[in-house]
Amino acid sequence: MNKQTLKHLALAIMAGIMLASCANVKEYQKSRINDAEMILGNRKVEKNELNFQSYREGASGANGGKTGGGCGCN
């Protein structure tokens, strides 16, 4: 594992700690969080974009979509 990989892993761990140490938000305070544009996934309309990217690029996964398999993609 090289220096750059370690840097990325450290960033991911830091982000995890940041996500875990946060304020308690009550249900009635979630009007913005629950907005349709705030979803933490992909939009349905993006489905074909993710599909062509999995064919045209070597990397895939960690986006809630395909990780390889299911198609003749990379």
Add this chain to the structure above:
Amino acid sequence: MKKICLTLVGIYMMMLHAYSQFQDKDTSFYTAKPLKIDEINLVSSYYSQDGNHSPVTGGIGTEKVMDLSNGLDVTWIGWDDMQRKHTLTADLGFDHHTSASAAFVNKSGASKTGGTRIYPSLNWNVENAQKGTGFGLGLYYSREYNYTSFGLDAQYSKKTKNNGEFTGKITGYFDRVKLIYPSEFVREATVTSASGGDENRYKIPSSPRTTLTASLSFSQVINKRLQGIILLDAVEQTGYLGLPFHRVYFNDGTPNIENLPSQRFKLPVGLRLNYFLGDKIIIRSYYRYYIDSWGLKSNTASLEVPVKITPFLSISPFYRYYDQTAVKYFAGYEMHTAKDQYYTSNYDLSKFHSDFFGANIRIAPPKGVFGMQHLSMLELRYGHYAKNIGMNANVISLNLKFK
């Protein structure tokens, strides 16, 4: 495969039974609500691309592709007598594509250039709001002339007390790649369907490709305006991982068939953060780092900024940056040597970076789009994609949601 399916269904039934042992007395007055259609989505896309590095012709030649895809998904929602929410989604996708380079599977350029792909799927999720847990199963099938896939997944999620949620998922795809070789590697008697023969008369053998994925994610509401998710996938692929009609020309001019290792391990890690700025602007950001056992490393970063023109109309410009290093086995046209154990001239596995930008329009008025009560949402999205190695593409998509 049937055994695996039956085992999974059995495990699911056992879990349902196990949950039923913990019924609280004070929930017994709740009555079950049978599954009822909650929404229907229609998603259509048109995609076109052009470039000059087709792997069918060894890394040179046209990459012109057109793809028209249509998908229909129906979601049913219901509650059982223990107040668990059941969500069932059935999806049916249908693509038709033409690929100019596919004509050159047969060296004469006489192979058919069009193909269709059909891919149904079924997902079932059970959510227990009282316990903050969820369990889901999915089944996937995909078929096109040279590729068949069967997949299944199982996932479990658990909410934390502080607006967080852990999700674990296991996915398996059990695919078969039809061994359609370039014509110069096929004896006359075994004409392939791609070169215009009759598939039923000449049985073309196929080779397996298996993809197993373990996914972990953790999402968290950070404050009233910010939430994020960390995603991690560990992917193991085995079997025939190239495509049999991809040519590679060695430096002495001899043609060969792409040869790649039969094992690949992928490790992508992603982070998504969404922030609601003021009352009208949302910032959707995403970053992914990817590494695999073929030597490919990649960075992906994207930013999308939905601007609410009205509470029911938003316009979202977006930009995505992507870069990757080449796999160890890549070299261009007539660059490989006979000493190479593995070789490919597929430029999708070469070193490049790409830019993807466009805009998304979302309309969701309370009385329905264009006054049609059941058409609750319309989304239209256009994007332009360009690689720095001379390939570019355009994609336009439409999503209609009916409630």
